[in-house]
Amino acid sequence: MKPFDSLSLAAMGVYASGFLIVCVLSIAILVMVIMLRARKRVLAISISLVAVSMFTLQCLVDITGHIYFHHELNAVAGSFAKLPCGIVLAILLLSACIVIFCLVLILRKKKRVITPSAVKESLDTLPDGICFSDEEGRPLLVNLCMNRISGDLFGQEILSSTIFWESLGQGVFLNEAKLLRTSPAITVQNTDGKVWDFRRRKLLIDNCWFYEITALDVTELHDLNIELTKRNAILAEVNRRLHNYSREIEKVTAEKELLAAKCVSMMIWAELFWPIVPGI
Known part of the structure; x- marks a missing residue:
């Protein structure tokens, strides 16, 4: 089998293209492995792939320069140039197979792993x-809705959660928003009619303290509460009228009973003292 440096320029270009593709894919795999925090074994394999592909590309560049520009070859490139074409092809195919295998494993792992970008995208929805x-x-993580609320109320995104929370409690807004209450949560009605319920809690994670501020859309609940308050007022008025009506009925009933008792008493006195007329 003839050595690698005896191939034509076109053939060397095909080999170089193959190793270039393997090199690019290896670098992409290495980046994904780092982002996914994969096992050290996978990280070592991806680093080895990048090193082998870049080393091979450099050897191909040195061989091409030696053939067409008569540059001197170093010992490593010279040894690579004397390798049989079959061995070089085997190295290329083996590298390509390992790259494809690693790529499949990483894509499968990516479906099972929740990445920081996936968390941010989920929170933004x-x-x-x-x-x-x-x-x-x-701020460590703020979703789009919270930044939009901060922009509406204060004209800027959240730069400090402490200042944001204190400003909410003080009701210092740039627009005509209304501070409805401050306990047990801070409730604010924005100019668009939406009512937001803000709550803050302290979290201990890995021996470090963090703050979580949430803003819940309670517009429907607020409207229902107002409607319930109005209905309770109407029911209270109806109840008052019914109570007065009941008292009136009791009063009228008592007067009727008293009047009936007086009539019975008068009839008894009439029978006792009225002169008896013969023939009647």
Whole structure:
């Protein structure tokens, strides 16, 4: 089998293209492995793939330069140039198979692993606002809804959760929003009519304290509460009238009973003292 450096330029270009593709895929796999925090074994394999593919590409560049530009070959590139074409092809095919295998494993793992970007995308789809910050108030994770609420109320995104929370409690807003209550939660009605219920709690994670601020859309509950208050007022008025009506009925009934008693008493006195007329 003839050595590798005896191949034509077109054939070397095919080999170089193959190793270039393997190199690019190896680098992509290495990046995904780091992002997914895969096992050390997979990380070692991906690093080895990148090293082998880049080493092979460098050897191909040196061989091409030696053939067409008469550059001197170092010992490693010279040894690689004398390798049989079958061995070089075997290295290329083996590297490609390992790359494909690693790529399949990583794609399968990616479906089972929740990445930070996936968490952020999920939080951004929530209709309610949420903000995580450290103990000093520095925001660590804020979804789109919470930043939008902060923009409506204060004209900017959350830069400090501490200042944001204090401003909510003080009712210092740029627009005509209304502070409805501050306990047990801070409730604010925005100019668009939406009512937000803000709550904050302290979390201990890995011996570190964090703050979680949530904003729940309670517009429907607030409207129902107002409607319930109105209905309770109407029911209270109806109950008052019924109570007065009941008292009137009791009064009229008592007067009727007293009048009936007087009539019976008069009839008894009439029978006792009225002169008896003969023939009647």
